[in-house]
Amino acid sequence: METHQSCFSDCKLLPFSSPLSELSLWGQPLSVSQPPRLLERVSTICRRRHFSFRTEEAYIHWIKRFIFFHQKRHPDSMGIPEVESFLNHLAFHRSCSASTQTQALNALVFLYQEVLDKPLGQMKGLSRVQQRHRVPVVLNVSEVKACLEVMSGTCQLIAQLIYGAGLRVNECMGLRVKDLDFVTGSLSVRDGKGGKDRTTLLPRQLIAPLKKHLLKVAQLHQSDLNRGAGFAAMPGALYKKYPTASRSLAWQYVFPSSVLRLWSDGKMKVRWHMSDSTIQKAFKVALKQANIHKHASVHTLRHSFATHLLSSGTDIRTIQLLLGHRSLQTTMIYTHVIEATKLVTSPFDKL
Incomplete structure (x- = not known):
């Protein structure tokens, strides 16, 4: 398993509007001398599936916020309780909209299912923000x-x-x-x-x-x-x-x-x-x-x-x-x- 230091030592918390270019991932070749880092794997799978630039940008942003919310713990060592805690924090303490919480949820479901091969399953403790029309x-x-x-x-x-x-x-x-x-x-x-x-x-x-x-x-x-x-x-x-x-x-x-x-x-x-x-x-x-x-x-x-x-x-x-x-x-x-x-x-x- 990758160490916390090797995966996230160069990460910094970005605001909601930060462009993907600040992540230093878009267009960068993956190193062949060492296993790709977590965010590089996310980026690679997004492009393999022909996701749009904005989708990749959003997914990486929310994964980074999730990691820093839990003091840089590797997602592989976390699971449903940590995901629910982060998403509930967005709802109760950040007063985010339903669409924002859904976007963050989609990013983390993608991370665990497609990148880490550890599907989250049903989250009974998740409090969803009510959709307003x-x-x-x-x-x-x-x-x-x-x-x-x-x-x-x-x-x-x-x-x-x-x-x-x-x-x-x-x-x-x-x-x-x-x-x-x-x-x-x-x-x-x-x-x-x-x-x-x-x-x-x-x-x-x-x-x-x-x-x-x-x-x-x-x-x-x-x-x-x-x-x-x-x-x-x-x-x-x-x-x-x-x-x-x-x-x-x-x-x-x-x-x-x-x-x-x-x-x-x-x-x-x-x-x-x-x-x-x-x-x-x-x-x-x-x-x-x-x-x-x-x-x-x-x-x-x-x-x-x-x-x-x-x-x-x-x-x-x-x-x-x-x-x-x-x-x-x-x-x-x-x-x-x-x-x-x-x-x-x-x-x-x-x-």
């Missing part, structure tokens, strides 16, 4: 228009596309040039939530601004090529299967980063997409400038997209497909928004 925050049409009008440049275009196509922020940032189809007025979302692909709307009014934007992307890409760079990170091992495709314009991100970074063991200089935080911060500023006092984020534009389609008579099944929801029940939450905002006359107004 909340209506999402939605901006009305006037508020959306006011927010978008005070924005400018690339951030404005990103926000317009998120609202116009109903995209998640990471889906919009991950768009490649080849994913836009100006002829059919559609765009393809690759490897969305749950690893699914889908096709959604490309607003006609955004075709001209996007074409103009892509001219700048092409110029930037040509400049990178002239400097011996111009590579785009490709999913899986596609860069090995199609070695020249990585330098083509088609694979470049629609919203590229302003800096080049090393990739593939430092052999390639690639230009990733913009950071999610860039548009998040810009949208927060826009809300303030537009004098909108709602607890909204850029993801609210996606909620607004669905709600406004439903208000205009689009059937719920079509909206489900456009949003990429696995279950219709997830999409049905927007019907509650519509019901709450129907034009019903208050009896007070009849006095």
Whole structure:
């Protein structure tokens, strides 16, 4: 069995929002001279099962928190009582939500079942946080228009596309040039939530601004090529299967980063997409400038997209497909928004 020192001597407790890059695991080759450490084994199995980057990030985060909660004891020496103690601590002392506790539970079940080969079984002492069904925050049409009008440049275009196509922020940032189809007025979302692909709307009014934007992307890409760079990170091992495709314009991100970074063991200089935080911060500023006092984020534009389609008579099944929801029940939450905002006359107004 691995010693506590060898497994966790370099671990440090991270806040909830810490990126996986701080764990020094993503993209690091495993050592062949010694057995892989616990978190390296977790990372390896996540990738073998084609889990998303965010899932791997979340699982490693919760496993680290679990270990430090029990004073760096190795999980192999713990079991159901320790798992229940940690999860109950999140519920009673950290006041976490039901979804947060469920995420932590899933991470630990994965650790014991898939990594340590010691399934936990039934946990009778676990106190689950009650699930609360909340209506999402939605901006009305006037508020959306006011927010978008005070924005400018690339951030404005990103926000317009998120609202116009109903995209998640990471889906919009991950768009490649080849994913836009100006002829059919559609765009393809690759490897969305749950690893699914889908096709959604490309607003006609955004075709001209996007074409103009892509001219700048092409110029930037040509400049990178002239400097011996111009590579785009490709999913899986596609860069090995199609070695020249990585330098083509088609694979470049629609919203590229302003800096080049090393990739593939430092052999390639690639230009990733913009950071999610860039548009998040810009949208927060826009809300303030537009004098909108709602607890909204850029993801609210996606909620607004669905709600406004439903208000205009689009059937719920079509909206489900456009949003990429696995279950219709997830999409049905927007019907509650519509019901709450129907034009019903208050009896007070009849006095």
